Amino acid sequence: MVTDFDVVAHYKNLLITSPDISMPVAAIEALVELIKNSNATTMSEFMVSIKEASQLLKTSVRNSISLSAGCDLFLRFIGRSSQDAADFESWKSSLIARGEGFVEKAAACRHKIAELGVPFIRDGSVILIHAHSRVVSLLLQKAAADHKRFKVFVTESSHSQGGIRSAHVLRAAGIPTTIILDAAVGYVMDKVDMVLVGAEGVVENGGLINQIGSYQMAIVAKAANKPFYAVAESYKFVRLFPLNQYDLPTYSADTLSFQELNLDYDMPEDGEMGTIKTDRVTSPSATPVDTRTLSSQKAQGSNPLVDYTPPDYITLLFTDLGVLTPSGVSDELIKLYL
Amino acid sequence: MSSKNVVDDLVAKLKRRQLVGSSAVAQETLKLMIVVISKAPLSTVNQLIDLVKSVGQKLVAANPTEPAVGNIVRRVLHVIREEYRDAENNTNKQGELTAPPSLTTSSSMYNLLGDPTSQQAVYGRYSHALRNNIIQEVKDIRIELETIYDNIKNQASLHIHSNEIIMTIGKSKTVEEFLKMAASKRKFQVLVAETAPSYQGQEMALELSKAGIETTVIPDSAVFAVMSRVNKVILGTHAVLANGGLVAITGTHMMAAAAKHHSTPVVVCTGLYKLSPLYPYDDDSFTVNINPDAVLGFEEGDLIEKVTVANPYYDYVSPDFVNLFITNQGGHPPSYLYRLIVENYHPDDHSL
The missing domain is CATH 1.20.120.420 (translation initiation factor eif-2b, domain 1)
Incomplete structure (x- = not known):
């Protein structure tokens, strides 16, 4: 029953x-x-x-x-x-x-993860993080409590607006934090010493499933030869072996499908963007967030929420089982499912 | 001599840099470990672990640029933990069949849901028999250290083929033995970068040519120019880090980068005692700056006042530059090193 x-x-x-x-x-x-x-x-x-x-x-x-x-x-x-x-x-x-x-x-x-990760943060470094991850925030808070001096760039991460939440948490811990546009990742990469991201899931080959935007961040980091570290608790290890972005269980046929022309998707009119920008520019770090482009739920609904970062782009994973190379992940999964 | 005197003696030698080179350091550390363990009082295994750790801390602090010291101490700690576990399992078996031994010794995801009581391993009972077993196992490590060159050089003919052109840098006993072994079966040519300012490459070339190998010394600046003709780069190293990165003589990074540019395979010959569970938190943390006399001597008095002269001894080489590690346990790609670390060191000992 x-x-x-x-x-x-x-x-x-x-x-x-x-x-x-x-x-x-x-x-x-x-x-x-x-x-x-x-x-x-x-x-x-x-x-x-x-x-x-x-x-x-x-x-x-x-x-x-x-x-x-x-x-x-x-x-x-x-x-x-x-x-x-x-x-x-x-x-x-x-x-x-x-x-x-x-x-x-x-x-x-x-x-435990925070403790393992802190030695990787050097004095005077600049760290780029993505959206909001509790474990990444904790790691940075711990590093700040250890009297490490570092600065953080966080992507606004449009749609979930997680970056703004991160910035609140980090500023409260006394870490200089700047919110950047998702599109500015390439722009800031030269100034960055390392990239830190959280994870929704870590897959069998050591790749990473995380909030949308992580993959492009990893590609830019690799191109600029900057270390890309993923931070994840071991209970996020999943038995998936995605071969590409469209291989994830969250993918459905209408993800990023082409929209019909007559849908009620409002394009912002000319000049509108400019006025929004001037309203918001008062606080130096606040990104001009154009909420109006988010308004159409229909247009948003077909956008993916997560993406997959292949293991080749990941330098190391900080987990509670220790600091692992991507190939170490499959070992742990085998131990569990053997 | 009491064990404290022996410890202080080795600490002093390490501090004064009387004892250098990872192989010599490893052997001395192991000898000391045997003395420490055999003189330690028979109390609990936990106390033994603490004692070994405290000795290890002193030794590591005496010369932090020799990771082999810490590695050997960790190996010994691993042996103590394993022997204790075996002994406990045996005594349990004699009583009754208790819980089956856990799948792995290290923590796994499964522990998250595991029995909350069995989380912290307790290292109790320390008996005569256990001590004998531990010392026996530690002596086995010593034999392993002694046979490292043989184990590595025996793989030489698998990696070096007839008429190949091999390039190397610096003077490494492991590489030297490896090439000499290959030379006993095959005919090949070796290019050695002279490795300024220590010129260890010249010494290496001399040794190789004595063994009848066709050897050419090239200036360090010519490495890139001749790389296109090289079939394989074979390197020695001072230490291997947990991510597969190397701490090796200056110039190694340049040679590895040139090899990558030409897609020439880079092979690193190393004993497992050089494998450290530490990560390169900071690229500079393993570098040592030595006497710059060889770069710019005091006879250049006028100039020396006007410039800063640096003579770094080691390079950090990132793991993307290495294709294969040849260890005394066989050939491994850099991505496999984490596995060797799991097998040889206990996670609780990574930071001594």
Whole structure:
């Protein structure tokens, strides 16, 4: 019998109530909650309900990459531990305990990564980051607390506006931060010593799935011979092997499809851009954000939210398992899924 | 001599730079480790690890530019941890079948969901038998160090073919043995960059020509010019970093860059004791500036007052320039080095 517990609602609620928790952790927490509410009486019934719930979760959001990393890790764990479960009820309560323990450890993970990454930040360096990533922010905050002096450029990252959030966090930590246009990555690259990005998911070949714009950043960094570091918790490792951008599970047929001419997509009229710019130029670091071009949800809907960065562009990955080369990632995944 | 005296003795030698060169340093460190372990009191393994670590810290601080010291200490620590784990598993087996041993020794993603109680490994019971096992294993490392040249040079005929033109720089015992071994089976030509201002390349060329190899010394400035005729660049190194980067004699970076430009394969011959789990946080952190006398002597008195003379001893070479590492365990691409690090060092020991 399937319970009437709404796993998706619980998941979404978690993300709203605790903004510090990331998607895979929230997914596992939601699944743990499901186990608590489950009244399944047999192992197979239980397994089916868990699998259904994780499927439900994955289909409930548009960008399911990091969410499914969490679900898959937990399912894998349930599958493995079910083999040496003696008694169903005690096994269930141990699953709940482990799941809750995971949520605590997930926070510790970030601190460990930050510690590993800090030595890479040199005094006087300039760092380019992309959008908002909690673990990247933590790393930089920790470096600043260690009395390292460095400056940060952050891309505004249009649509999610994550860069603006990052800038708030970093400025609060006393780090000089400048928000730049997404289109200005090439322009600033010469002044930058290293690029740091977070990750939605790290795939099997050591490549990276992250907020749109990371890939072009990596290409520019490579062309300019600047190190490109990815920062990711190991629970974001996913079993995917994308061969190109259109190989991601988030891709659908209408992503970047050609728009019909008569759609209500308002082009900004001549001169409009100029007036917006002068309003906003007061604060030196604030980017003129043209909210009006974002207005048409229809035009936005077909734009991809994430892109895939192949491993050749990644210098190193900072994870809670240590500092890895991209080829080290597959080793860790094999350990888990062997 | 008590073990403290022995430690201080080696620390002094390292500080005064009486003991230099990664091979000699590694062997002395290992000898010292055997003394330290055999004289350590039989308390807990945890205390032994702390003791070895504290000795290691002193040695590393005495000469931070010799990564081989830290590597050997880490290897020894790894041996202690492994031997302890084996001993514990054995005693557990005699009692009853407890939990199966974990899949891997290092942490994995799986630990995130693992049993919260078994997170921190406790290193307890330290017995006579365990000490003997540890010392035996450490002595095995010593044998490994002694046979490194043999293991590497035995692979020579796989990499050097008849009538090839090989280029090298600096004087490396490993490369020298490698080329001499190849020469016993094949006929080939070697170009050696003279490696100014130490001119170690000239010494190397002399050794090679004594062994009957057709050897040519070229000035460092000619490396690029002749690179188009070279089939393979074979390099020695002072240290290998965790990302596959090299700390090697100055001029190596230039030669590797020229090789990359011409798509000439770059092969690095190195013993595994040179492989360090550290990353090049800072390109300058491994550079040593030595006496600039060889660049501009004091006889140029007038000039010396007007210019700054620098004589850096090492280059950092990034891993994109290296195609293959030949170690005593076989040939590995730079992307595989992380695996060797996992096998040889425990993650808790990376920073001593």
